[in-house]
Amino acid sequence: MTSETTTIREVLAAHGRLSADAHDIAEDADLYALGLASHATVNVVMALEDELDIEIPDELLVKSTFASIGDIRRALATVDS
């Protein structure tokens, strides 16, 4: 789980275009308040799929999935790799 959280942070740092360093923010920090926009979210989704070798189904591609690092981690836990 820890390594998955690290991957999420690295992907957000590389693709999220956040106003803060994704390595340092709290797990429950509001990513939208930190400037996560829809175009960046798409890049985050593609990077997560590549890094974790998963396919995120359409029903998880809703705004609440990407509200925080914790939300992303909990959503990914429901995806079969």
Place this chain on the structure above:
Amino acid sequence: MTSTEGGTSDALAAAGRAAQVAATFADEVDRCARFPREALDAVRGAGLLSAWLPSRLGGRDATLAQMAEVTTVLGRACSATAMIFAMHQSQIACLMRHADTDPLVDLTRRVAREGLLVASATTEIGVGGDVRRSTTAVEEDGHGGFTLVKRAPVISYASESDIILVTARRNADAAPTDQVLVACEKADLDLRQTETWDTLGLRGTCSPGFELTARSSVAHILPTPYDEISTRTMLPVAHILWSACWLGIAEGAADKARRFVREQARRRPGSTPPGALRLAELDVRLAAFRARVRWAAEAFDASGGSERTIGQSIDDNVLKVFASEAVVDIVTRALAVVGIAGYSLASPWCLGRPLRDAHGAALMVNNDRILANTATLELVHRGERR
């Protein structure tokens, strides 16, 4: 008859009466680029402005599908009346679904009780037409009040509205995408007109630019972030009802083409006039247009306000693109049926107004922007269906 069916026929009958008023003034509204006051009074008098609200808020528990039908009936007569109705209902949807605090519920009840007209100020000079970004910010005074100043390139029917829902950044430090929606009452607004509205079509929507200054209470800021309001409610409802308005414009042009063909047929009994084949081709497209708008409205009603998936957001986007192209196609086909009489400004068969109105559809939130946003969503969409 169930109460729902009764409600539908009541709403449609009322819309039909309002449409007669709208038709009487439609040419004058277009020529003078003036607000369709008589038609909006008829719409308000029939209770249609607030019919979509639940009865607990003073409405009649109507559905989006019914509001779409009303919009189409109005659009058949007067595009400006229908587009104002569509834009107002998009704001009603935001109040109904995202304004659940006591002061905002009171405001929504007043909208129903007093028949208030609600407008929207989302676009802003300096953001390149991207309504999901703001430069202006809510500036709180620390005593429960705020000020915001917005330079808007267009605000439709601003001068005739009672409330304007305005987007702005949450505060001066917020990211451009961290927006809120604020309900600003007329008494709290200072509107300084900065642009004129002298357009090819939709002239009666009266949509010039303004510098808008609002001073109000922070209790008038909707609690849901605008990003979520937009995705879940404002964008899908706006696209569905705009499409219903454009369908009305197409229906109005098709009505004229149909009357023209029948009149030609009567002049030469026993022979089918050449325009009839073109009319049949037009109906092929028109039937698809009707079905597409109805499906979208019914699917939205059935979704019950749940979060939009990527697939649904793509549906919301492509409906607008489809409808904006279909209206131009059908009005152009109607013109081909009617021929030179439809081209003549002096002829009662003239199709100039719907043709001009139809061409606004691809431009109001430009199709290129919508397709570019959709293209981004396509990168992660697997095409699964609910």
